Amino acid sequence: MSNPINTTKTRLEKDSMGTLDVPSNALYGAQTQRAINNFPISNTPMPSSFIKALCYVKQACAESNQQLGLLSDDKTKAIQAATQAVIQGDYSQHFPIDVFQTGSGTSTNMNANEVLATLAKQLTGVDTHPNDDLNMSQSSNDIIPTTIHVAASTALTQHLLPALMHLNKTLAEREKELNHVVKTGRTHLMDAMPIKISQELACWRAQINDNIQRLRDTQKRLQKLPQGGTAVGTGINADPQFGTLVSQHLSTMTGISFEPMDNLFVGLSSQDTALELSGQLNVLAASLMKIANDLRWMNSGPLAGLGEIQLPALQPGSSIMPGKVNPVIPEAVCMVAAQIMGNHTTITVGAQSGTFQLNVMLPVIALNLLQSIEIAATASTQLANLAIKGFTVNEENLQKTLSANPILVTALNTVVGYEKGAAIAKAAYQSGRPVLEVALEMTDLDEATLKDYLNPERLTEGGNPSVAT
Numbered sequence: 001m002s003n004p005i006n007t008t009k010t011r012l013e014k015d016s017m018g019t020l021d022v023p024s025n026a027l028y029g030a031q032t033q034r035a036i037n038n039f040p041i042s043n044t045p046m047p048s049s050f051i052k053a054l055c056y057v058k059q060a061c062a063e064s065n066q067q068l069g070l071l072s073d074d075k076t077k078a079i080q081a082a083t084q085a086v087i088q089g090d091y092s093q094h095f096p097i098d099v100f101q102t103g104s105g106t107s108t109n110m111n112a113n114e115v116l117a118t119l120a121k122q123l124t125g126v127d128t129h130p131n132d133d134l135n136m137s138q139s140s141n142d143i144i145p146t147t148i149h150v151a152a153s154t155a156l157t158q159h160l161l162p163a164l165m166h167l168n169k170t171l172a173e174r175e176k177e178l179n180h181v182v183k184t185g186r187t188h189l190m191d192a193m194p195i196k197i198s199q200e201l202a203c204w205r206a207q208i209n210d211n212i213q214r215l216r217d218t219q220k221r222l223q224k225l226p227q228g229g230t231a232v233g234t235g236i237n238a239d240p241q242f243g244t245l246v247s248q249h250l251s252t253m254t255g256i257s258f259e260p261m262d263n264l265f266v267g268l269s270s271q272d273t274a275l276e277l278s279g280q281l282n283v284l285a286a287s288l289m290k291i292a293n294d295l296r297w298m299n300s301g302p303l304a305g306l307g308e309i310q311l312p313a314l315q316p317g318s319s320i321m322p323g324k325v326n327p328v329i330p331e332a333v334c335m336v337a338a339q340i341m342g343n344h345t346t347i348t349v350g351a352q353s354g355t356f357q358l359n360v361m362l363p364v365i366a367l368n369l370l371q372s373i374e375i376a377a378t379a380s381t382q383l384a385n386l387a388i389k390g391f392t393v394n395e396e397n398l399q400k401t402l403s404a405n406p407i408l409v410t411a412l413n414t415v416v417g418y419e420k421g422a423a424i425a426k427a428a429y430q431s432g433r434p435v436l437e438v439a440l441e442m443t444d445l446d447e448a449t450l451k452d453y454l455n456p457e458r459l460t461e462g463g464n465p466s467v468a469t
């Protein structure tokens with residue numbers, strides 16, 4: 001573990017452009033310091049998940065170069081020691097370069113090269129060069145796009161998909177538990193035909209299932225890497241087998257099946273797959289916001305709202321109104337959804353910024369994509385654990401509104417016709433009486449027949465209620 005960087009003491013470092021002062025105990029060198037000086041823009045560094053993925057890629061590159069006979073065994077072992085130290089430890093202070101930097105991410109690539117070269121020397125005593133060894137057979141132009149895919153694949157596999165499967169399982173459990181509860185359905189926020197709460201939950205579960213399948217479909221393209229394209233996609237200065245070997249080593253390290261892209265030029269000049277993934281996350285955001293808002297409406301009240309359910313009470317809801325409890329988890333999920341939607345816009349603009357052979361908005365694409373995956377995962381988990389798993393149903397409220405719902409008269413359409421049905425509903429609304437009572441007066445149907453037609457639970461099953469069962 002490294003110590004905090006001491007900016008009061010410096011050392012002189014040199015690169016191809018000359019010399020400059022660098023903090024004495026910083027693991028990075030001159031190129032990193034130039035980027036620090038040039039980009040004091042947001043004070044937002046690249047995500048730690050990206051840096052760890054970059055270290056995996058660097059290790060895979062070193063092992064591939066060793067396999068090709070291009071890098072010595074001792075240098076390979078030194079690089080392995082350095083990459084593992086960063087992956088397993090906290091070296092975040094040595095990766096300070098702002099996201100808003102050169103569009104290729106060259107500054108971040110050289111930052112990693114310098115830090116890893118220094119660590120390799122410190123840990124093993126073996127000299128490695130940031131460019132000649134750490135960057136062998138590579139370019140920032142293929143390393144950064146490759147790292148975006150590796151980092152996103154890892155986050156998707158390890159965090160988001162498990163979170164969505166947990167949400168799916170939680171919905172399925174509540175769906176089974178609440179299959180007996182019938183409530184008033186709503187369209188346009190107005191009373192509609194009855195449904196079961198289990199049907200409402202099944203709808204949400206189907207949305208989550210669809211999102212899982214969309215993400216898995218995109219995952220197939222995300223696991224194809226542009227490594228080996230080097231500067232412009234031709235593979236200059238890299239062995240033709242290099243990209244394949246890197247994919248194989250990464251697959252072994254991560255347990256995720258990577259392979260080279262069919263066309264390496266695509267991986268450098270565009271970010272189509274990152275944008276596709278962001279698009280799928282955008283759909284997920286819309287689904288999560290719909291579910292969260294349904295929960296908020298169902299929980300509203302408890303006296304002046306719908307009052308259908310009661311979400312778990314997690315914290316005081318007001319600094320001035322004692323006893324107030326708010327739907328804080330659904331609200332947080334809605335904000336997460338809004339952030340993902342905004343991130344998608346940024347990624348869309350970034351993805352169309354491929355000019356000729358290179359996309360030049362790679363860092364900001366990486367930042368927004370990884371944030372979207374991470375917050376979608378954590379929000380889905382919290383939604384499952386702190387909202388859906390623990391809400392209770394106010395069955396008395398549901399039954400009261402359901403029994404008085406004039407829209408139940410829809411079940412009589414095929415018996416008495418739409419016009420007569422509308423008249424019955426209007427009379428029921430105006431008088432405030434149950435539709436059954438009004439229908440007894442306005443039709444020649446007996447009470448037993450009407451009760452059968454207007455049975456709310458039967459109406460949740462679809463079909464023609466006027467057909468005898």
